[in-house]
Amino acid sequence: MADDCLFCRIAGGEIPAEMVATSDEALAFRDITPAAPTHVLVIPRAHWANVAEVAAAAPQTLVDMVRLAAEVADVEGVAGDGYRLVANTGPSAHQTVFHAHLHVLAGRSLTWPPG
Numbered sequence: 001m002a003d004d005c006l007f008c009r010i011a012g013g014e015i016p017a018e019m020v021a022t023s024d025e026a027l028a029f030r031d032i033t034p035a036a037p038t039h040v041l042v043i044p045r046a047h048w049a050n051v052a053e054v055a056a057a058a059p060q061t062l063v064d065m066v067r068l069a070a071e072v073a074d075v076e077g078v079a080g081d082g083y084r085l086v087a088n089t090g091p092s093a094h095q096t097v098f099h100a101h102l103h104v105l106a107g108r109s110l111t112w113p114p115g
Helices: 006-011 051-057 059-075
Strands: 019-022 026-030 038-044 084-086 102-106
Touching (some): 006 026, 006 038, 026 059, 038 059, 051 059, 059 102
Antiparallel strands (some): 019 026
8 A cells, every 4th residue: 555545545445435346356436526427446455556567466456457347337237338448557648546547437428539
């Protein structure tokens, strides 16, 4: 856990969040500034700066994050229509919290290409 990391503090229960789903390795909670009707963040419980670091250090945790994202889509009722997983990596990609996370976005038509 990084003391100054917002998501570590959420994972540790110091900061409340609206949980949607959890697993042994990850947790999913609603984004406080949603970009779509369904906008849930999936984070690993342990601290890594981005998904590339998770993939290199703990690939099974990344698999668990994607499984949890699929569970979120099912629970939110958007799995059938489709959803998008987004992993911003680095400042140029607009990553603002440097704790690995996936955005689960759905509930409206999502344009392509993004960004």
